[in-house]
Amino acid sequence: MTRSIRPDAVLVQAVIAGALSFAHLHDLAAAAGQAGWKAWAYPISVDLLLVAAWRRLRSDGPSRLAWCWFLVALVASLGANVATAGFLDLADPPALLRLGVAGWPALAFLGGTLLAHSASPDHAGDRVPVPPAPATPVPAPDIEPEPASVPEPVPAADDTPALPVADSVPAPAVPVPAALVDHARKVAADHQSRTGKPIDTDTLRARLGVPPHLADAIAAQLA
Template structure:
């Protein structure tokens, strides 16, 4: 068999004695108020359980106001029974108001225990769980100055005349998209297609590149 500890915690012994005395006082008061049989024993159990539930809520760190409220209610019921049975109250002639309080205690204890047991805890967000709202800012479209235009004319090999030109370099897709947007705005405003000179002025590119872009737009 497991050996009993040599020394018993004095605080635990004192707590057990105090709990037994308070339990007995609550039982005697309920019995004097007309709650006989098992009902007289159930009253001290409900008071002590409500006090324990309120104490656990206080230690959980959530809804401390509710925890303190129901802890004080249970403590008042326990302390009131201890004082009432100390000779200040005739247990053979319990007043009507005290009978009403004792008869209504089960509903109060049920309400307090339910609120403490099923109270919604505060939501806790895990680190990194909160997501930022999606941004509605869109990236600005590239301008003609930001798009590096290719050389209007390729370099001529040595020995060939300057009049001979190589095939034009392909136009960047971003510049074509910008030119198409400018052309659509011009058509919507004037009702006529944009000409090459106007397109060159709007984009700020050389004329050969503007002509190549105009070909892409047709």
């Protein structure tokens, strides 16, 4: 779809201001000893650095890097406009002006490189690291265990005496420190004096803060 170009006052004003600034930068560079195409390259370099810094500010938001190079380009453009208004003798420019014009290409190259290839420091901390997706557990196959084969008893010979059946081995007693037993007696006595009933194992375990098997062992010694 073709859009018709309509004259705009702001656009006309921008073209006029850009043309005047371009001419002032060209005249200043020519007065500083840059003849021929070099004098025309200086205003292009200044305007491109100004546009690159402004675009960085518009796209990535305010940052000290973009503001720094925007002000550098703005000072270079504004300084050329003021210098060509009669404040300096362009027929015999000062040595400081020649030094600034000669060093501008390196400065503009540095600014353009930093604006194009550096990340915005203000937004570097906004990136939230995405945690890796948890691994999906693989269910174990349902395998029924095979019943263990029980060997048949071998009949003993007639002359072999029968072995006695071993009694069941009692579980080893849990060692209880004597100090803990004394403290448990005090707790049990206090509970009985307040309630009139002997303390049970669950209440004793809760009052002492010990595991169940240790509470059973203490209760057995208090019985």
